[in-house]
Amino acid sequence: MRDLGAERKRQGKSPGRSVAVLGVMATLAILFGYVEVLIPFNFGIPGIKLGLSNLVVLYALYRLSYREALAISLVRVVLIGFLFGNMFSLAYAATGAILSLSVMAGLKKTGVFGILGISSAGGTAHNIGQILVAYLVTPSLPLLWYLPILMIAGLITGLIIGGLTAVLLGRTEAVFRKLG
Secondary structure (H helix, E strand, C coil), rough: CCCCHHHHHHHCCCHHHHHHHHHHHHHHHHHHHHHHHEEECCEEEEEECHHHHHHHHHHHHHHHHHHHHHHHHHHHHHHHHHHHCHHHHHHHHHHHHHHHHHHHHHHHHHHCCCCHHHHHHHHHHHHHHHHHHEEHHHHHHHHHCHHHHHHHHHHHHHHHHHHHHHHHHHHHHHHHHHHH
């Protein structure tokens, strides 16, 4: 087992600072999720959200690491689930979040896709994960008819989140260079 604290010290990164950054980013993701609960973005189709908190997770995937992005995502899903949802919403969100992050990390690792493509694939994967859970809970064929609509929505919202994340990455580049 690797000693991540020692590895960070060798890289000149304080474990305390890393925990603080993760805490701030998890808090931002939760805040963005809360904003979506308070001010739902009405796209005219039930169940479609912009996914503002995914902006923080995608940012972490590019700026930090997969493990740190996963930690932020899981903390966000669990806390938002307990605060604003129930066990079913927690299951939907967790499945969508894990599938989405896994797809994005895999595509990022290939180096073939840009942030817009990766984010769009993540948004689409998130919705596929949620439909799979819904189908397992309520096996109904008409439920699967909703999948193409959600996939298109995931593609569009993924483009929006990916574009916003790209802008954010560019604007914070100098800050992260100074932090080392």
